[in-house]
Structure formats: C-alpha cells, structure tokens
Amino acid sequence: MASSHLALYFAKPGLFTTIQDKGRFGFQAFGVPTSGALDQAAADLANQLVGNGLDQPLLEVTLMGPKIQFQGNGMIAITGADLSATLNGDRLAVNQGIEVADGDILQFGRPVSGCRAYLSVRGKWIIPTWLSSRSAITQNGKHLTPASIVQKGTTIRIDTSLVDPLRSSSAAIHPPETDPGIRVLPGPEFDRFSRFSIGEFFSRLYRISPDSNRMGYRLQERLSSFSPEEELISSGIIPGTIQITSSGQPIILLADAQTTGGYYRIANVVSQDLDILAQLKPGDTLRFSLTSFEEFS
Amino acid sequence: MPEIIRFGDRGILVNFEQKIEAEINEQVIRLSEDLLHQHGDSLLYTIPAYCSLTIQYDPKRTNFKALSGSITSLLNRTTSPATSSHRKIEVPVCYDTTFGLDMVEVCANKGINSATLITEHTKPTYRVYMLGFLPGFVYMGKLSQSLWCTRRRDPRLLVPPQSVAIAGAQTGIYPSEAPGGWNIIGRTPLPLIQPDAEEPFLFKAGDLVNFKAISLQEYHEIEEQVKTGIYNLKVSYGF
Known part of the structure; x- marks a missing residue:
C-alpha cells in the first residue's frame, strides 16, 4: 500500500499548544516529570473517535488555540474544552470524527467552556520520542522535547496509511461542572495539620490563581492558621499532590511538576479527578472533599 | 523500622528515619x-529521595496490600546487605568569578x-543523594x-x-537554565543531560563525586572536548 501523509502547518501556535500522550514513566528518579495529557479521558476519547490507539500522541490546546492549515486529506476529532473551533470559518462539531481536506484551515476562537481541548488526527504521528514518550515537558522543554512544543511555523506530519479500522465516530458531551468537588485522599503530612487547619482546608471555596500551568495550580486563598514547625527533608511528589507553602498557600501539583519537594503534603487528588482539574482555568473555583483509601485497592 | 503509608490512590511512601545520612x-x-x-511490571515508577521512597503502581496489576507486604519483607531481611560498589565521577569545576x-x-x-x-569544596567525596527539582538536578x-x-x-x-552551587549542608549542580536560590560558586563544563545520548543523565542517586578545580582556560578546553565527543569522563569504582 502506498504511504500517504497529512501535514499540519501551524500558521499561529496558540497560547500554549503541545503534543502529549499517556506520559513518560520510569524516569522520575532522574527528576523527570511524568507529563502526558492533563485530561486523560478527553485525550482517550479523541483518539478513539479517529480510530487511533490510546497510546498515540495528540495535541493539547490551551484556552487560545492555534491556526492550522491541513496539507493532505485526513480525519480529526476535537474533545475536551469548547474553544470555538472552526473549519474554513464554519463552526466545527466537537466529540465526533471530522473529515478534513487539503487546504482546509482549522482555527480556534473564544474559550466557551473548559481550559484544554484535544485534537487527534487519524494515523501514525511522525514525532521523535524522548525516553519512550512524545509528551512535551514544561521545564526546559525546548531542550528536552523540542519536537513536541508547537511554535509558529511548526509542521507535524502524520502517516495516514497505517491505521486501524474505525470503530465509533461520536460520543456524548460532558459539560464541565461549576465549583466541582475535587476528591482528595489524606496526604503524607495530613496529621501534622491542626484540626482547625484541616477544617479550614475543606470548608473553603478556592479560586485558581493566574500563575497556574501544567506544573501546578496555585490557589488564591491561604490557610490562615498554618505555621509549619520546620521544612521537610525533600521527598517525592506525584501528580495531584497538594502542598501547603510556608505562607499557607495551597498548590496542586500536576503532570509537569517537579518530582520532589519540601513543603507539607496535606492531600492528594484522586487520579480520576485530575481530568476535572485539567478543565479548570485561572479564576475558576473548586472545593475539596475528603475520600477514603478504602475506595481504592 | 521505616513507616509504610499510602500516597495517592495508587502509591506508597516509605519513610525512613528523617535524616540526611549516607546509610539511610x-x-x-x-x-x-x-x-x-x-x-x-506492576510499578509505574519510583522516586528515591534523601530518606524516603515514593512508589507509584499500576492498580490493574497490583494493590497496596500486596505491594506493602513485599516492602515489609524486603525491609525485614536479616542478612546484612553486601556493601555495594559505587561509581565515583570526577567533575571539573571552574571557580572563577565569571562563573562563581x-x-x-x-x-x-x-x-x-x-x-x-575552593579547598574546602573540593576536599570531600560527595554522595549524590537524589535527583529532583528539575530533570537532572543533583x-x-x-x-x-x-x-x-x-x-x-x-x-x-x-x-x-x-x-x-551550595545551600545548607548541600551542594548541587543546575542541569539547565532555571530559577534558583542556591549560592553559585562555579560552573562545570560537563553537561548533566544529553537528551539524545543512550544514557541521557550524567548522574544517578548513589554516585560518588569529586570536584576538581580547573582554570578558565581548562574549562574552555574541556567544553570543546565535550562538544567534539572526545572528552573522557573520569570514572572509578569505590566504596
């Protein structure tokens, strides 16, 4: 079978557009974050809609999307946030497979809901891997994963001849919740916080601060009563760890966070709810609800 | 006896005595x-730190009970561990104020x-306790x-x-340009990460390190040797 290709040319990169996949596992002892699509459920859906395997990379588009010209024919799907995608000026349906043709222009507009959209393209992406993953890293990413960070003029090539048969072509839409309750488990230093601090932590409505990104979300409200006796000796951090800085500010660490830290870890967001967090943007609010380890094996 | 606690919905934290000591x-x-x-096969990754080990597992392949049981038996081994040999790496450092x-x-x-x-900084043989903060930071x-x-x-x-750089009782090396609060006393011509190399990281936890003071001229010579691929890293094995 003759190989055929589809190229995506980025006339505009968008605010922060990266290539992501399931993530980079096994190198955390070297300080390498796991990375990977922040909203894994939306990323899986996007790949399923175009018949790709779930390990295929795709684009993670943040709030203000890119302008892409297609060179060749193919099939795409957009899931996750509604960022007003249009194809040649016409509003594009989300959560379903869409045929694109040579010369078509995909653009994004006003963010309507959510924070991160996922753009899958049917076929095999020709992108170099670093340590067995194609996910971009935020810190030092231009050095470590340059091919996975979209810039103006970037071209991504996809081999469209090597594909699995298509299975499904549409799916239900789940609009993001307002003030979602994010389920958390007690963190390693949970018992070092006073009952008053714990009460305060769970009764607050938190707002996500503007200096939030794939490394972590800073929350604007601080714990008033928190005064740590000492810093910890640096210890591991996993995606979803909520640390409280010495000034009482909670930070939810995400997939691109550093792998170790010295602040008290009050709680950990359960893995499933990291997908909900991925769709919250600066200014959005959330609450934490305590769940039990008995829910998980 | 180290403490084994749950860490997230698919993780374990093993806390040893909270001290910065080589034996721990x-x-x-x-x-x-x-x-x-x-x-x-059932672990996603581990993060060894100074005196704790973070473990993330695949919940489809194992669970907390099974894994914590294995950890307990590994920690209970009565046979004294054979002293393991460590790589000892010589790291040239230029302490000129251009860099320091x-x-x-x-x-x-x-x-x-x-x-x-410089004498005080180059005297000890250091231990790489852990990597973290940034990919490759030692x-x-x-x-x-x-x-x-x-x-x-x-x-x-x-x-x-x-x-x-130095801070507290620690010394470290920044692998890449980054924000940081440690006191900078010099620079090494050796890259800590070579992304395309088979082994991208110069150091791993447990390595031993000796710093060797070099002049500005030697710095540039070594830098050139690294670039052209003819620099021979000085590595020995010791205890």
Whole structure:
C-alpha cells in the first residue's frame, strides 16, 4: 500500500499548544516529570473517535488555540474544552470524527467552556520520542522535547496509511461542572495539620490563581492558621499532590511538576479527578472533599 | 523500622528515619532497586529521595496490600546487605568569578578567601543523594561545615546551566537554565543531560563525586572536548 501523509502547518501556535500522550514513566528518579495529557479521558476519547490507539500522541490546546492549515486529506476529532473551533470559518462539531481536506484551515476562537481541548488526527504521528514518550515537558522543554512544543511555523506530519479500522465516530458531551468537588485522599503530612487547619482546608471555596500551568495550580486563598514547625527533608511528589507553602498557600501539583519537594503534603487528588482539574482555568473555583483509601485497592 | 503509608490512590511512601545520612539513603536506593527488580511490571515508577521512597503502581496489576507486604519483607531481611560498589565521577569545576556569581558574597559572609573555599569544596567525596527539582538536578552532600550557608534572600530568576552551587549542608549542580536560590560558586563544563545520548543523565542517586578545580582556560578546553565527543569522563569504582 502506498504511504500517504497529512501535514499540519501551524500558521499561529496558540497560547500554549503541545503534543502529549499517556506520559513518560520510569524516569522520575532522574527528576523527570511524568507529563502526558492533563485530561486523560478527553485525550482517550479523541483518539478513539479517529480510530487511533490510546497510546498515540495528540495535541493539547490551551484556552487560545492555534491556526492550522491541513496539507493532505485526513480525519480529526476535537474533545475536551469548547474553544470555538472552526473549519474554513464554519463552526466545527466537537466529540465526533471530522473529515478534513487539503487546504482546509482549522482555527480556534473564544474559550466557551473548559481550559484544554484535544485534537487527534487519524494515523501514525511522525514525532521523535524522548525516553519512550512524545509528551512535551514544561521545564526546559525546548531542550528536552523540542519536537513536541508547537511554535509558529511548526509542521507535524502524520502517516495516514497505517491505521486501524474505525470503530465509533461520536460520543456524548460532558459539560464541565461549576465549583466541582475535587476528591482528595489524606496526604503524607495530613496529621501534622491542626484540626482547625484541616477544617479550614475543606470548608473553603478556592479560586485558581493566574500563575497556574501544567506544573501546578496555585490557589488564591491561604490557610490562615498554618505555621509549619520546620521544612521537610525533600521527598517525592506525584501528580495531584497538594502542598501547603510556608505562607499557607495551597498548590496542586500536576503532570509537569517537579518530582520532589519540601513543603507539607496535606492531600492528594484522586487520579480520576485530575481530568476535572485539567478543565479548570485561572479564576475558576473548586472545593475539596475528603475520600477514603478504602475506595481504592 | 521505616513507616509504610499510602500516597495517592495508587502509591506508597516509605519513610525512613528523617535524616540526611549516607546509610539511610543507601537503604532507600536499595529498596527502590529491589522493588523494580522484583515487581518492575506492576510499578509505574519510583522516586528515591534523601530518606524516603515514593512508589507509584499500576492498580490493574497490583494493590497496596500486596505491594506493602513485599516492602515489609524486603525491609525485614536479616542478612546484612553486601556493601555495594559505587561509581565515583570526577567533575571539573571552574571557580572563577565569571562563573562563581556568589563567590565574593559567600566568602565575605564566611570570612574566608576564595582559595580556602575552593579547598574546602573540593576536599570531600560527595554522595549524590537524589535527583529532583528539575530533570537532572543533583543533590549532593555533605558540605564541609565551614561552608554551610543559607539560600539567597532573593532567588535568581535564571541560574545559568551547569552552575555549581551550595545551600545548607548541600551542594548541587543546575542541569539547565532555571530559577534558583542556591549560592553559585562555579560552573562545570560537563553537561548533566544529553537528551539524545543512550544514557541521557550524567548522574544517578548513589554516585560518588569529586570536584576538581580547573582554570578558565581548562574549562574552555574541556567544553570543546565535550562538544567534539572526545572528552573522557573520569570514572572509578569505590566504596
């Protein structure tokens, strides 16, 4: 079978557009974050809609999307946030497979809901891997994963001849919740916080601060009563760890966070709810609800 | 006996005695290696730190009960571990003030001259306790007590890559340009990460390190040798 290709040319990169996949596992002892699509459920859906395997990379588009010209024919799907995608000026349906043709222009507009959209393209992406993953890293990413960070003029090539048969072509839409309750488990230093601090932590409505990104979300409200006796000796951090800085500010660490830290870890967001967090943007609010380890094996 | 606690919905944290000591760190690294050896298929990754081990597992392949049982039996081994051999790496460092941006300030605070600082910094054989903060950042110890110092009050927004720095009882090397509050006393011509190399990271936890003072001219010579691929890293094996 003759190989055929589809190229995506980025006339505009968008605010922060990266290539992501399931993530980079096994190198955390070297300080390498796991990375990977922040909203894994939306990323899986996007790949399923175009018949790709779930390990295929795709684009993670943040709030203000890119302008892409297609060179060749193919099939795409957009899931996750509604960022007003249009194809040649016409509003594009989300959560379903869409045929694109040579010369078509995909653009994004006003963010309507959510924070991160996922753009899958049917076929095999020709992108170099670093340590067995194609996910971009935020810190030092231009050095470590340059091919996975979209810039103006970037071209991504996809081999469209090597594909699995298509299975499904549409799916239900789940609009993001307002003030979602994010389920958390007690963190390693949970018992070092006073009952008053714990009460305060769970009764607050938190707002996500503007200096939030794939490394972590800073929350604007601080714990008033928190005064740590000492810093910890640096210890591991996993995606979803909520640390409280010495000034009482909670930070939810995400997939691109550093792998170790010295602040008290009050709680950990359960893995499933990291997908909900991925769709919250600066200014959005959330609450934490305590769940039990008995829910998980 | 180290404490085994749950960490997230698919993780375990093993807390050893909370002290920065080579023997404790050795147990952390050994537990990490043994677990990866025995249960590699069901583990996503481990993060060995100074005196704790973070473990993330695949909940489809194992669970907390099974894994914590294995950890307990590994920790209960009565046979004393054979002292393992460590790589000892010689790391050339240029302490010239071109690179040692905080050299003057640290010397003034400590009431010593730069020659003394260099002697004190190159004297010990350091242990790489852990990597973290940034991909490839190495935490080493212990510093000679005469050099213990606090972090900078105003952290730098951009520390140059390969800067050698000190803070508290630790010394470390920045692998890439990054914000940082450690006091910078020199720079090594050796890159800590070579992304396209088969082994991208120069160091791993448990390595031993000796710093060797070099001149500006030697710095540039080694830098050139690294670029052209003819630099021979000086590695020996010891205890």
